[in-house]
Amino acid sequence: MREDNAKLFIPQNAQDLAVASANGLDEMPISFKAAQDGTYVLSLEVENAEIGYLHLIDNLTGENIDLLTLPNYTFEAQKDGMTSRFRLVFNAE
Numbered sequence: 001m002r003e004d005n006a007k008l009f010i011p012q013n014a015q016d017l018a019v020a021s022a023n024g025l026d027e028m029p030i031s032f033k034a035a036q037d038g039t040y041v042l043s044l045e046v047e048n049a050e051i052g053y054l055h056l057i058d059n060l061t062g063e064n065i066d067l068l069t070l071p072n073y074t075f076e077a078q079k080d081g082m083t084s085r086f087r088l089v090f091n092a093e
Contacts (some may be wrong), residue, residue: 027087027089030056030086030087031083031085032077032085034077034078039074039075039076040074040075040076041072041073042075043071044071044072045071046071051068051090053089054067055089056073058075059082059085059087060081061075
C-alpha cells in the first residue's frame with residue numbers, strides 16, 4: 001500500500017487489518033488515516049449478506065449513520081487527525 005493514500009482499517013495487535021467480517025461482534029472499531037487534509041467519502045456496498053442493522057458512528061462528531069439507508073458518508077479529516085475515528089455497529093442496543 002502506498003503511504004500517501006488514505007487508509008481505512010481495523011487496528012488489532014499492532015497491525016492494520018482490512019474489514020472482512022465481524023465474527024458475531026456487536027460493534028467493531030474502524031480507524032482512518034487521512035493522506036492529506038480534506039473531504040473524504042466512505043461508501044458501502046453490501047453483496048450477498050443478510051444485514052438488518054449496520055450503523056457507522058463517527059467518534060469525532062457523534063454522528064450516527066444508518067449505512068443500509070445512506071451508504072455514503074462525507075466527512076472532513078486532517079492528516080494529523082485522530083485515527084480511531086469510527087465504529088461499525090451491527091446490532092441495535
